[in-house]
Amino acid sequence: MDPPLIEPSGLAVTTREALLALLAVIVITAAVWLWSRLQLLWTFKQIGINGPTPSFIYGNMTEVWESKTPWVTLDKWYHKYPGKVYGCFPMGIRPILVVGDLDIIKDILVKHFENFRNRPPLGPPRGEPGASSLTSLRGNRWKRVRNVISPTFTTKKIREMSKCMNAAASTFISVLDQRAAESTEFDIYAMFQALTLDVIAQAAFALSVESQTNPEDTLLKVCRALFKSFFSPTMKMLLLFPEFTGVLGWAGKFLRARSGAAEQEFYVITHMRKVYQERLKWPEIRGQDMMQLIIDASMNKPQPPQLPVQIVPPFPHLQSQQNGHLPTNRKGNGDEIASFQGKYLTENELVANCFVFLLAGYETTANALAFSTYLLAKHPEVQERLYADIMLAMGEQEELCFEDSSMKLPYLEAVIKESLRMFPPITGFVMRECKESCVIKNISIPEGMAILIPVWSLHHDPEYWPEPHLFNPDRFMGENAANIPQMAFMAFGDGPRNCIGMSFAMMEIRITIVRMLQKYQLLPGKNSEGPLELESPFVTMNPKNGVNVQLKRR
Ligand code: HEM
Numbered sequence: 001m002d003p004p005l006i007e008p009s010g011l012a013v014t015t016r017e018a019l020l021a022l023l024a025v026i027v028i029t030a031a032v033w034l035w036s037r038l039q040l041l042w043t044f045k046q047i048g049i050n051g052p053t054p055s056f057i058y059g060n061m062t063e064v065w066e067s068k069t070p071w072v073t074l075d076k077w078y079h080k081y082p083g084k085v086y087g088c089f090p091m092g093i094r095p096i097l098v099v100g101d102l103d104i105i106k107d108i109l110v111k112h113f114e115n116f117r118n119r120p121p122l123g124p125p126r127g128e129p130g131a132s133s134l135t136s137l138r139g140n141r142w143k144r145v146r147n148v149i150s151p152t153f154t155t156k157k158i159r160e161m162s163k164c165m166n167a168a169a170s171t172f173i174s175v176l177d178q179r180a181a182e183s184t185e186f187d188i189y190a191m192f193q194a195l196t197l198d199v200i201a202q203a204a205f206a207l208s209v210e211s212q213t214n215p216e217d218t219l220l221k222v223c224r225a226l227f228k229s230f231f232s233p234t235m236k237m238l239l240l241f242p243e244f245t246g247v248l249g250w251a252g253k254f255l256r257a258r259s260g261a262a263e264q265e266f267y268v269i270t271h272m273r274k275v276y277q278e279r280l281k282w283p284e285i286r287g288q289d290m291m292q293l294i295i296d297a298s299m300n301k302p303q304p305p306q307l308p309v310q311i312v313p314p315f316p317h318l319q320s321q322q323n324g325h326l327p328t329n330r331k332g333n334g335d336e337i338a339s340f341q342g343k344y345l346t347e348n349e350l351v352a353n354c355f356v357f358l359l360a361g362y363e364t365t366a367n368a369l370a371f372s373t374y375l376l377a378k379h380p381e382v383q384e385r386l387y388a389d390i391m392l393a394m395g396e397q398e399e400l401c402f403e404d405s406s407m408k409l410p411y412l413e414a415v416i417k418e419s420l421r422m423f424p425p426i427t428g429f430v431m432r433e434c435k436e437s438c439v440i441k442n443i444s445i446p447e448g449m450a451i452l453i454p455v456w457s458l459h460h461d462p463e464y465w466p467e468p469h470l471f472n473p474d475r476f477m478g479e480n481a482a483n484i485p486q487m488a489f490m491a492f493g494d495g496p497r498n499c500i501g502m503s504f505a506m507m508e509i510r511i512t513i514v515r516m517l518q519k520y521q522l523l524p525g526k527n528s529e530g531p532l533e534l535e536s537p538f539v540t541m542n543p544k545n546g547v548n549v550q551l552k553r554r
Pocket residue numbers: 134135136146356357358360361362364365368424425426429430431490491492493494495497498499500501502504505
């Protein structure tokens with residue numbers, strides 16, 4: 001008798017069913033994915049806001065980033081859509097509402113700040129300590145950290161820090177002397193990068209980098225690389241398919257690590273932790289810097305609970321003295337730390353923010369100096385007027401002290417602001433996220449919507465700046481300055497979440513320009529004769545091929 005075929009045929013049916021079930025799962029998942037993507041792409045249609053049509057895969061990323069100057073495309077749309085408000089997808093698939101109407105900008109940045117306190121994340125979620133920096137923090141945690149750090153940038157502290165700015169400017173002038181003696185023409189942008197790195201490393205955590213006299217300095221190379229590494233192919237993939245970062249929790253970190261950015265970041269962060277640890281080990285050796293000011297703000301006070309990723313407990317030598325004040329759960333979690341109200345920082349927060357000062361203080365200020373220098377070299381009449389003002393205010397005095405800087409030299413202030421208007425070093429970072437749906441001036445802003453303030457477009461809008469492509473510092477002098485519409489000048493953002501380092505940066509720029517003009521007349525080099533070529537690796541704007549100048553001794 002033949003054996004029954006129950007087993008083999010039963011197995012065959014089961015496999016077929018399993019395959020069908022798998023297929024069904026795949027089809028349903030794909031349909032859900034397609035539907036959710038279409039929903040995203042229809043966001044602006046649903047709320048009645050105009051904008052360029054996004055592609056299914058790339059959003060508007062290709063149009064915006066295919067050129068080295070993304071703000072040119074954004075500016076085209078700014079003028080195309082009525083009311084200076086439009087919706088687009090410049091960063092992959094996330095909808096971004098671009099708001100150029102000055103009244104709405106004021107509502108978002110100032111009047112209704114509580115509803116727009118957060119900045120939307122600009123990429124996949126970041127791990128600690130990067131996530132603890134002011135630029136990325138959200139909600140109450142941002143408020144606490146900002147409150148602790150703000151006193152670091154008061155007038156009194158900037159006055160103190162101006163000493164190290166003047167010292168670095170002296171080194172800058174001696175390097176400039178050498179370069180002027182060696183060649184008729186050279187790129188001054190690279191020199192500004194080294195200068196601003198020296199200043200911020202000294203001012204933020206008392207580190208003598210001396211990259212001005214050593215252009216091969218590792219920290220300088222790492223900082224340069226950090227600004228170039230954002231739009232790696234892996235980062236683009238994550239922006240276009242953000243769902244993968246969420247589903248595979250580790251994927252973002254893994255891909256980020258492979259992009260090289262994490263390695264560079266790790267180098268700088270490790271370096272800072274070392275400085276911090278040394279401060280704790282030898283508290284009697286005090287630094288005259290931002291890190292010290294923040295450590296002081298946190299000393300002899302109860303500490304907030306620490307995040308689990310903490311490598312070293314903060315202020316370990318204080319723990320035994322402060323029983324009773326310290327939270328019992330030293331590890332804590334994200335929520336616990338988010339609701340903490342005290343005026344103190346964790347180690348991660350301290351390191352993350354010194355790291356952000358380093359980045360924010362280096363590239364932006366170097367760019368601002370490069371743009372001002374380019375414009376002064378191209379406009380001898382402005383340069384001569386400024387030189388005459390400097391000589392009148394300072395005579396033989398070399399170092400620019402804080403008191404003299406803006407009061408006695410209003411034209412210098414106007415020259416710097418007009419340069420920042422024409423060439424804002426940061427074009428894509430004044431962003432906010434809407435917490436609760438609201439309607440402002442008939443525009444419906446849904447919960448979670450990312451908002452971008454188009455700095456380049458505002459700064460070149462003829463409605464606010466007649467002949468916007470003309471370099472005219474008088475716009476910022478006397479009565480003219482009073483007539484500039486509120487919110488039209490956005491180089492440092494606005495409202496409670498504006499640039500915390502503004503006064504620091506302005507002081508550094510003033511000192512450097514004064515010291516340079518006291519000694520040299522600036523003439524344009526070959527690449528500075530025509531319009532300046534610009535590029536935008538991400539949120540910053542740089543002179544693409546540097547700024548070549550010739551110097552004539554005064
Ligand atoms: C010319 C130089 C600089 C320019 C043009 C600049 C511009 C900006 C802009 C546009 C923002 C966004 C503001 C907003 O969203 O409303 C910002 C934020 C910020 N800047 Fe600057 N910045 C400069 C220098 C500095 C320096 C020297 C530091 C630190 C020492 C610094 C630290 C920061 C920080 C920490 C934030 C985030 C603030 C927060 O979210 O609370 N910046 N900056």
